[in-house]
Amino acid sequence: MCNSFEEKVAFWKSMERSTPSQKLLAEDYYDAELMPFIVSTFKEKNHDLQDLQDIKVSHMILSVGTSYQPLVLSLSFFNPEKVLFLHTEESEKEIDKILKFIKLESSSYKKSLVEKSNTLKIYNEIKKAYLDWGRPEGIVIDFTGGTKAMSSAAAMAGAFIKAKLVYVGNSKYLNDLRRPEPLSEFLEEIPNPYRTFGDLEFERALNLFDEFDYAGAHEILEKIATITPNPEERPFFEVLSSLALCYRYWDSLNFEAAYNKIVEVCLNIKKYSAFDKKFVLRDKFKILHSQYLALKKLSSIMKKLEAKEIAFEILDEIDNFLPVMFTMYSNAIRRREQKKYDMAALLMYRLLEMIMQRRMIGNGIYVSSANYAEIIKYKGTYFTDVNMLKSRIFRTDFRDDNLPNKISLMEGYIQLSVLDDDILDNQSNKDAYLKRIRSEVDARNRSIFAHGYKTITKEEYDKFEKLVIDLFVHFCEIEEINFEEQCLIHTFINPKDSKFIKR
Secondary structure, three states, rough: OOOOOHHHHHHHHHOOOOOHHHHEEEHHHHHHHHHHHHHHHHHHHEEEEEHHHHOOOOOOEOOOOOOOOOHHHHHHHHOOOOEEEEEEOOOHHHHHHHHHHHHOOOHHHHEEEEOOHHHHHHHHHHHHHHOOOOOOOOOOEEOOOOOHHHHHHHHHHHHOOOOOOEEEEEEEEEOOEEEOOOOOOEEEEOOOOHHHHHHHHHHHHHHHHEEEEEEEHHHHHHHHHHOOHHHHHHHHHHHHHHHHHHHHHHHHOOOOHHHHHHHHHHHHHHHHHHHOOOOOOHHHHHHHHHHHHHHHHHHHHHHHHHHOOOOOHHHHHHHHHHHHHHHHHHHHHHHOOOOOHHHHHHHHHHHHHHHHHHHHHHOOOOOOOOOOHHHHHHHHOHHHHHHHHHHHHHHOOOOOOOOOOOHHHHHHHHHHHHHHHHHHOOOOOOHHHHHHHHHHHHHHHOOOOOOEEEEEOOOOOOHHHHHHHHHHHHHHHOOOOOOHHHHHOOOOOOOOOOOOOOO
């Protein structure tokens, strides 16, 4: 008669196993005499897994193989409320053995038959259970049992639903008896593999910032924020995800949506920086706050213009004009870096047009509804002077008795020349400069994004860009605008440039 556990283990090891009936007797002895003590001591032996013991495990998924014992140990450790067994036709009988040791109500567990090599079926069964259970947070997946395909599929699916991943291992395996050395079993938690893949994805997201692909960066960062295994890292990814989404909206000129996102970014950086002086982008907060003010202005202006409030009064203030102009400028620079020259030229054209519009407003003329009455009062030859200059520029005789009510880009610059506006005061030959504008604009107008069917070459774009940027810099000098400062404000931040980017 064996009294101590050690004596029982020695007796079990010595039992004959030559015939199937002898093997069955040895297995029955193991189940009756060894397994209860192994189960009762397993939790105590794994007391150092404090983080696993402290979590409230409500649901558990286990892949079932040909050995029931490890799953009994795992279930006894976690004591879940709901259980899903993934089994094959061959391994289903092991569930009955599990239930002899772990008392589960029939309503608290279910079985799903899977093919041992059909990973897609396993994914779907885990997904279905996860959704049926209402996406629980306290979920554990034990992938100890089953085929390699079953356990690996269960582990990968578990990583994406943020489950705790565990398996039951052993420090010594008795090959001849096909069992672990009794009491050598231990529970092992597997770090979520998405942490490693998440690092790679994070690098990919930062590279997308380099490429100005803010939609792609947002998609990746939002995903990482959702499934990162470390809740303390979630704010890091959420802020960067919000910044990417803000820039995506701003890049597509959706100013109100961009403003709402920059508010969220700034508030969260302030909140988290109160506890962490090295929180990501904290060193860029001054620029972000300036971007917040720019977007606030842009959102407000666009709402007023959409409501058809008096545009002349709105655009007469240079502070209202600035964020729109530098948004066009910065957007064009990004498109140029992407080698999207036609789109960049379209934006530069709009900037060239806005420079003209702003200067015309300064002369009392609103280009969308021009009224020349005040100009005629002090410059009675205005119509004639404009027609003569147009004749020289276009080499066609102009004898119009009236000037247009809606002023085009070229018409505007011709009128600015007649008005002796400061925008052209650095040109020694104004006629030649206007002809240059016309030539560059004609090249742009032949683009497929304008009125033609050709694409703009890099050389054509470079010439056009130089014309516009030189004029824009001069415009800023006249209007007493700090060009470099505004460029900095309207240049989108790359998180790589934050000294607190490491998490």
